[in-house]
Amino acid sequence: MKELSLNILDIAENSVKAGATLTEICIEETPDLLTLTIRDNGCGMTEEVLRGVTDPFYTTRTTRKVGMGLPLLKLEAEQTGGSLTVTSRHEKEYPTDHGTTVCSVFHKNHIDFTPLGNVVPSITTLIQGHPDTDFLFTHIFPNYTVSLDTRELRTVLEDVPLGSYEVLKWIEEYLDEQYESGGKTV
Numbered sequence: 001m002k003e004l005s006l007n008i009l010d011i012a013e014n015s016v017k018a019g020a021t022l023t024e025i026c027i028e029e030t031p032d033l034l035t036l037t038i039r040d041n042g043c044g045m046t047e048e049v050l051r052g053v054t055d056p057f058y059t060t061r062t063t064r065k066v067g068m069g070l071p072l073l074k075l076e077a078e079q080t081g082g083s084l085t086v087t088s089r090h091e092k093e094y095p096t097d098h099g100t101t102v103c104s105v106f107h108k109n110h111i112d113f114t115p116l117g118n119v120v121p122s123i124t125t126l127i128q129g130h131p132d133t134d135f136l137f138t139h140i141f142p143n144y145t146v147s148l149d150t151r152e153l154r155t156v157l158e159d160v161p162l163g164s165y166e167v168l169k170w171i172e173e174y175l176d177e178q179y180e181s182g183g184k185t186v
Contacts, residue, residue: 003117004036004076004106009125010069011038011102016130018042020099022151023126023133027119028140033082034106034116044098045088053086073104080110120175123148124168131163137175144183148175 008025015023020040028035045053054074074084082105091098106113123137127150134154139146148171150162160167178184 002114004034004114005117005119005122007069007073007076008036008038008119009122011073012040012122012126012135013129014069015040015042015100016126016133018044018100021134022136024136024138025123026138026140027116029108030142032108034108034113035103036106037101037103039099039101041099044090044094044100046090046092050086050088054084070102073102076112076114077104077106079112080107082106120172120179123175124172127171128163128168131161139179139183141183146175146178146183 012023012025015038018040020042022041024037024039026035026037026039028037054070070084070086077084084102084104086100086102088100089098119137119139123135126133126135134150135148136151137146137148153162153167153171157167162168162171
């Protein structure tokens with residue numbers, strides 16, 4: 001993919017398809033590293049599925065015979081000297097504490113580093129497509145943080161749906177404003 005923000009969209013979509021009611025997206029940047037962690041409380045994966053999840057010719061989808069999301073993310077991380085780890089707890093084994101965590105580490109100064117791109121459209125697209133799912137987005141820089149928690153929005157908005165145009169426009173502007181102003185100081 002041309003930007004990591006598209007990987008975020010792809011993996012978070014998989015979280016929603018896995019029944020997640022909360023998907024946490026955390027990007028942490030230092031001058032040298034970018035760490036992307038996506039954690040959900042979906043149904044999780046069995047050990048068998050977990051073993052094959054980074055193989056492009058292994059997929060649980062019935063609509064096509066290949067799954068490229070995690071294999072591409074792994075390739076993108078490893079070509080910078082970074083790594084990808086996927087951990088998961090399947091709901092049959094862990095009925096009250098299940099879900100999946102994908103963590104990828106990128107060396108930003110490497111020539112093959114895929115740029116992050118603009119994550120704001122990815123986050124707003126996720127909320128628009130899944131207004132009943134909660135998302136916790138955090139982008140941590142050395143001196144400030146950009147964040148959005150849809151659970152907080154729900155308490156303020158009460159009966160106004162998150163997928164409405166006005167709310168989505170506000171979310172987009174709110175995140176853009178945080179990026180432009182240097183977010184919340186740490």
